[in-house]
Structure formats: C-alpha cells, structure tokens
Amino acid sequence: MHTNHEKVKRLSLLGILLAFTIVIGLAERMIMLDGIAPGMRLGLANLAIVISLYTFPPRDTLLLIVLKCLTTALLAGSMIALFYSLAGSLASLLVMVLLIKVKNLSIIGVSVAGAAFHNLGQILVARFIFGTWGILLYLPLLLIAGTISGIIIGLLAKAVRPRISAFIKATY
C-alpha cells in the first residue's frame, strides 16, 4: 500500500509540473521579448524542470521534457517550435544532470548553466534552419537574458523545493 501511495504521489506531482510548464509556456507567448531577439521568452516553464530534476530521477525529468515539448508544439501548431524546444530542453537537461552532482554548486548555478545550454541548443537548431553561423550574433543577448532568468528560476526553485519534498515524503 505504502509504495502505491508513493507512485500515485509521484505521478500526480509530475502531472502538476507538466501542466505548469504547458500553461506557463503558452502564457509566455503573450509577453515575448521580441524587441531583444525574435521569439525570446523568459523561460519560466523551466522552473518545473529544475524542480523535477531535484525531486525525481533524471528519466522522469526526461519524460516531462519530451511531453512538454510535444504538447506545446501541438498546441502552438508548429513543428519548427518542436525542434527548437527539444534541442534547447535536452541540452539543458544534459548539463544540469551532470552539474547536479558537483559539490559546492547550488540550484542557482545549475539553473543558470541549464539556461545557457538551452540557448546554445536553440541557436544550433537556428543555425541549421537558417544555414548560416551568423545567427550566433544573437547569442550574447540570449545568454545575458538567460543568466537573469536562470538566477530567478534558481531562487524560486530553492524556495519551492523543500515544500515539495515535504509533500513527497509525507505518508498517509
């Protein structure tokens, strides 16, 4: 019975996190920072990814990311968006999974590195879609914005995580 409870909790929390990423992702489309770089967004949906990474094994977060990318692409009706978000999210997940084990590194540093690799992944996809390395000129602005939103997400995740682990550990 006990393990069943755990499973249900894990499943429901992953579902909540997925719903969060999708809703925030769609809401962010309305406040895009196009004046800085085309299609640039805050990336607050990644808060759920960071929290999931610190709460569940990496494969759960991988599932979360793939489902998030698929659902958002379907809702936005854009296949190109799928490539961008998958490349960014997977690059970001990879580096965060590696960095999470580094001592002396808190959730803020992990989140900033994740944001930077999210930008790198997306700009690489853009390079192949547009066929020119010139697209890399957008990288400085993306990285500056990514660092800021990475710090914000890190701080938020730091505040939210203890509450979620309490929920996970609580027994009925």
Next chain:
Amino acid sequence: MKKADLYIILTVLLPALIGAALLYGTNTKYQSMTAEIYLAGELSDIIPLAQGVDEITIHSGEKGYNILRIEADGIYFTEANCQSQICVKSGKFYHPGQMLICLPHRVLVRLNGQAERGIDAIAY
C-alpha cells in the same frame, strides 16, 4: 548561493557582455551599408541602403511574404503574413552584423557595412 554558482554565472555572463558590447556598444556611423537577403539559407539579393527609402516584398515558399522597408540608416519589416508577427515587432535595425529573421518563412536579412573611420566595428 555558493562560490561555484558565481563562477558559472561569470563564465556565462562575461563573454556574453563582451560580445554584446562589441556588437551594440559602438556609436560609429557606418558607410556603404548593404542588406543581404537570405531565403532558406541561400543568398538571394543584396541591396545597398544608400539608395534611401524603398520597400521590397520578399516571397518565400508558395504563399509566404515579408515586406522589408529599407531606409538610409537602417531596415525593418513592415508587414508579414505569418501568425507570430515577430519580425514586424522586432523594430528597426541599425548596426552592421545585426540580423532580421522570420522563423516561419526562413527569411534572414543581414546588415553589412563598415565603420567610417576605416576600422571594422565588428571582427568576425
């Protein structure tokens, strides 16, 4: 926040700030600026800005179009038949090296030019 966090933040932020300063920090005036228009990664047209105000329509694919306004000191999109309108919202671009892009139509317009003092504003 721990010490290693700061290292990560600096590793990302410093090169980005230097890059941004090189790209946008110059107040130089540019001469002989041109707009290079790429369709799906291939150069399709080069237009000198010196000619002054002009509007051209860039056709991409079967139905896609973007209207590019070319002025003596910069370029911007005035219209596009896509949902996002990101390229129109991006506004006017003045600096060589900057790019206007339209993701759905795979259109990329790059500004090229040299600084008046004879030194390249951007090295790349």
